[in-house]
Every structure is written in C-alpha cells, then in structure tokens.
Amino acid sequence: MASETLRVLCVDDEPGLARLVATHLERDDELDCETAVETRPDDALRRIEREPFDCVVSDYDMPSLTGVELLLAARELDPDLPFLLFSATGPADIAAEMVRAGVSDYVSKRGGPDGYTALLRRVRLAAAGGVTLDGICTVAPDGTFEFVGEEYGSVYGYDPGELEGEPWQRLHPEPAVEHIQRNVIPAVTDGERWTGASTGLRADGSRFAESKMVSATADDRLIISVSPLDSVRQPADD
Numbered sequence: 001m002a003s004e005t006l007r008v009l010c011v012d013d014e015p016g017l018a019r020l021v022a023t024h025l026e027r028d029d030e031l032d033c034e035t036a037v038e039t040r041p042d043d044a045l046r047r048i049e050r051e052p053f054d055c056v057v058s059d060y061d062m063p064s065l066t067g068v069e070l071l072l073a074a075r076e077l078d079p080d081l082p083f084l085l086f087s088a089t090g091p092a093d094i095a096a097e098m099v100r101a102g103v104s105d106y107v108s109k110r111g112g113p114d115g116y117t118a119l120l121r122r123v124r125l126a127a128a129g130g131v132t133l134d135g136i137c138t139v140a141p142d143g144t145f146e147f148v149g150e151e152y153g154s155v156y157g158y159d160p161g162e163l164e165g166e167p168w169q170r171l172h173p174e175p176a177v178e179h180i181q182r183n184v185i186p187a188v189t190d191g192e193r194w195t196g197a198s199t200g201l202r203a204d205g206s207r208f209a210e211s212k213m214v215s216a217t218a219d220d221r222l223i224i225s226v227s228p229l230d231s232v233r234q235p236a237d238d
Contacts, residue, residue: 004032005032005033005034006031006032006033006034006054006055006123007033007034007035007036007051007052007053007054007055008022008025008033008034008035008036008053008054008055008056008057008123009035009036009037009038009044009047009048009053009055009056009057010022010025010035010036010037010038010057010058011037011038011039011041011044011056011057011058011059011062011067011070012039012058012059012062012086013039013040013041013059013062013063014039014059015037015039017059017109018037018038018039019037021035021057021086021116021119022035022036022037024116024119024120025057025120025123028120028124030120030124031120031123031124033123036051036053040062040063040064041058041062041063041064041065041066041067041069041070042064042065044056044058044070044074045065045070045073045074045077048074048077048078048081049077053078053081054082055081055082055083055084055123056070056071056074056081056082056083056084057084057086057119057123058070058071058083058084058085058086059085059086059087059109060085060087060089060094061087061088061089066097067085067087068085068094068097068098068101068103071083071101071102071103072101075101075102082104082105083103083104084103084104084105084106084107084119084122084123085098085103085105085106085107086107086109086115086119087106087107087108087109088108088109088110090108090193090215095136095138095217095223098136099136099138099147099149105122105125105225106213106225107119107122108193110193118195125227136149136151136152136223136224136225137149137152137163137223137224137225138221138222138223138224139168139221139222139224140221141220141221143167143168143169144164144165144166144167144168145163145164145165145166145167145168146164146221147164148160148163148164152224152225152226155200155210155226155227155228156171156200156201156202156203157202157203157204158203162203168222168224170201171200171201172198172199172200172201173199173201173207175199176198176199176200176201179198180198184196184198184214185214185222188214188215188216188222189216189220191216193213193214193215194212194213194214194215195211195212195213195214196211196212197209197210197211197212197229198210198212200226200228208228208229209228209229210226210227210228210229211226211227211228211229212224212225212226213225213226
C-alpha cells in the first residue's frame with residue numbers, strides 16, 4: 001500500500017453512481033479510505049498518471065473507453081494496480097475480456113444493497129493486499145474446466161494445468177457437488193447469476209468455506225469466480 005489511508009479512484013460515467021460508490025467506501029467503518037471521482041475514462045487515466053492510487057473501482061460500459069480498456073491503459077502506468085469492475089454488464093458477456101486483461105475482481109451493480117456490501121468486502125481485500133479475481137475459470141458444456149486462472153487454481157492448491165480438462169466436481173466434497181447440481185446450475189442456466197457460500201476441496205484433502213459467483217454464457221459455458229470465506233464456519237451445502 002502506498003499509505004495507511006487507502007486511496008480509491010471511483011470511475012463511472014453516471015456522476016450520481018460514482019459519488020454513491022465513493023460515499024459507501026468513505027463511510028465504511030473498516031476502511032480508512034479517501035476517494036476521488038471521475039466520470040470520464042480519459043480523465044481517470046490522466047488522474048492515475050498524476051496521482052498514486054491503491055485501487056480503482058470502475059464501471060464497464062462507458063463512452064470512449066470500456067472499464068477493461070481503462071484497466072489495460074492504467075496497468076501500463078502501474079502494473080500492480082488493483083482494478084475492480086462494478087458494473088451492470090453481466091460477467092458472462094465480458095468474461096473473456098476480464099480474463100485476458102487481468103481484472104482484479106467483478107461485482108454486479110444489480111445486487112442492490114448486497115452489491116455494495118460485496119464491493120466493500122472486495123475493496124477491503126485490496127487494502128490488505130489480497131484482492132484478485134481469485135479466479136476466474138470457465139467450465140465447458142461437458143462439465144470440464146476449460147480455462148483456469150492461476151489465482152483460481154491456487155485457492156484450491158493446484159496449478160491451472162492440473163485442472164484444465166478435469167470435471168469441476170473435483171474441487172468439492174459430495175454434499176457441495178449435490179448442492180451445486182441441484183440449486184446453482186439450474187439457476188444459472190435459466191439466465192440468473194448465482195452468488196453464495198459453498199465448500200471447496202483443496203488438493204491436500206482439506207475443506208474450506210468459499211464465496212462463489214457463477215453465471216452461464218449463451219453457449220452453456222459456466223463462468224465462475226471464487227475466494228475463500230474464512231469467516232463462514234459452515235456453508236449451507238454441508
């Protein structure tokens with residue numbers, strides 16, 4: 001971190017939403033946070049060039065530059081800058097872009113108050129130096145891992161190459177597999193985005209609570225992001 005006070009740049013072409021994000025961040029009791037607001041991606045990029053920031057929270061769908069394009073330009077100035085997308089654009093629509101660009105995390109604006117709660121938690125992770133889109137992975141229609149990000153694999157104790165081509169069930173104990181098959185996959189194939197807690201299974205056989213986001217593309221691929229949830233003692237699927 002550049003300083004004890006976390007400096008966050010909030011970027012959204014809708015001024016009211018940009019200020020609302022900034023207000024939520026500054027009022028959070030667990031963050032010592034100072035924010036700046038920009039409504040034009042080009043202005044945001046110039047701001048990043050002039051000033052140090054510990055994190056950027058950006059919309060995706062903006063004029064002149066998308067959030068991912070802003071990220072790519074910003075990373076040329078600061079390769080390690082944590083960059084979170086806070087967007088109404090569904091992750092399934094921009095999954096490939098997020099993977100290639102190395103987006104640190106994605107939170108949906110459509111989550112209402114829960115969306116802001118999730119955003120605050122993710123920015124706190126950035127403050128602790130631990131924010132990543134702990135992966136992102138894609139699961140092919142046959143149920144096998146198609147793409148596994150390095151961070152996603154590391155959550156479970158694997159290198160990406162060890163998981164690609166393997167069934168997704170490998171990373172969960174049987175009760176969690178049943179829960180995902182019964183509740184999660186039907187929801188996302190009907191067009192919903194599922195977020196919640198589940199149980200992960202590491203390479204060493206240990207179990208852990210995880211926070212998971214799952215969505216599906218039009219061609220029946222699953223887009224999954226995950227992060228450990230150490231504060232959750234017993235997920236519902238156990």
